[in-house]
Amino acid sequence: MSAAELTQGAVTSRDGTEIGYYKTGTGPAVVVLHGSMESARSHTLFAEALADDFTVYLPDRRGRGLSGPHRPDHGVRTEVEDLEAVLTAAGAERAFGISAGGAVVLEAARTLTSLKQIALYEPAIVAEGAPHREWLARFDQEIAQGDVAAAMVTSMFGFEMAPAFLKVMPRGLLRWTTEKMMAKEERSADGDTITMRQLAPTIHAEGTIVAELGGTFDAFASVDAEVLLLGGTKGLPGLRPGRATLENVLPHVRRIEFDGYDHGSSSDPGGVNPTGKPEAVRRIATEVKTFFQQ
Known part of the structure; x- marks a missing residue:
């Protein structure tokens, strides 16, 4: 996706911090929340695959690119507030989260009423924080x-x-x-x-989030949103048990494990993701698109 196809925007989170985003496509809004060691531009291929049917928002989480800095007491609540600001501006009822971003999207679905459908790729929810x-x-x-x-x-x-x-x-x-x-x-x-x-x-903030949400599986039994739970057979071993637990806890969930895919398979290939493959991104995007179109 060329830079010309992405427009920039920004919202203000509850504490006054600016959260910037890129935007592309037409149709109902979907917010894509990137994972650790990533930024908004880490999912341009994914956004491109959805852009014919959805307006895709790619926010930079705090500390990156278009967005403001972390605050000293940064935690999951701040992340959810940042996401809520983007969801509200976009009028979005759908979100896709990756790794730590997936954990934030799941917590947002538990605490916000606006999310109706969420897709998660290897959400970083572990047994103990x-x-x-x-x-x-x-x-x-x-x-x-x-x-x-x-x-x-x-x-x-x-x-x-x-x-x-x-x-x-x-x-x-x-x-x-x-x-x-x-x-x-x-x-x-x-x-x-x-x-x-x-x-x-x-x-540091990612570590704080993972620790804060560690062992909180039972809390997600109250999630009303439809959930698509995704992962790869070559993904992070420490996250696989959490997906199995979430599959049992979430009331409305469908799970897919992609054979041979790793933790970065939904993200653009690049320096931080040297094993990334465009065909893997497109396959994951196809499953997410089908789910969001239901």
């Missing part, structure tokens, strides 16, 4: 020291995203590899790209 706070102090220290690569490694283990083979690699080697990967992305990035190095500080 407490362990997901333990690594944040080290992460914050490394960010403060300017050692972004080390902080990224810390968050990878903190979120339990590391594949088994990485767990036996020396931490120094992982840090070196991460630094090289970020440098390579920066060399090829255009002016509109929000790079991994720029996104890294936002991980």
Whole structure:
């Protein structure tokens, strides 16, 4: 999707913070809420696949691109208020959320009456919240020291995203590899790209959200919205049990697991998502579109 096909807009959240978004397409409104280490532009292919039938809003969550900064007490409530501002401006009754964004969309469906249909790709709802706070102090220290690569490694283990083979690699080697990967992305990035190095500080807020919602499955039994629950067989292992639990808890839910798809399969290929494939984005978008058209 070219930049010319995306228009920009902004809303003001409850605390006065500006939340910017991109917009494309025609028809009923759908808000797409990106996940961790992503921005609004991470789902342009997904938006393009829906644009013939829906007006798609792609907000930047706080700390990124078009939107204002996190506040010191940032948490799930702030995220829901930001999403509510976009939903209200768009007149949207539908939302698609990815990873931590999926967790926010699910919490919004529990607490807001405006959402009638939601689709979630690997929502970041885990069994226990407490362990997901333990690594944040080290992460914050490394960010403060300017050692972004080390902080990224810390968050990878903190979120339990590391594949088994990485767990036996020396931490120094992982840090070196991460630094090289970020440098390579920066060399090829255009002016509109929000790079991994720029996104890294936002991980603190993601960790806070995951910890806050950890173990809250039973609360979602009150969700009235229709839910499409999506994931991939190669997605994050730590999130798979949560989907199984949500499938049992949510009153109106349909679940699809895509064979061979990973945690980034709904997102545009790029530096932070090197395994992304356009055909996977289109397939997921087709399922979401069909669901939203019901």
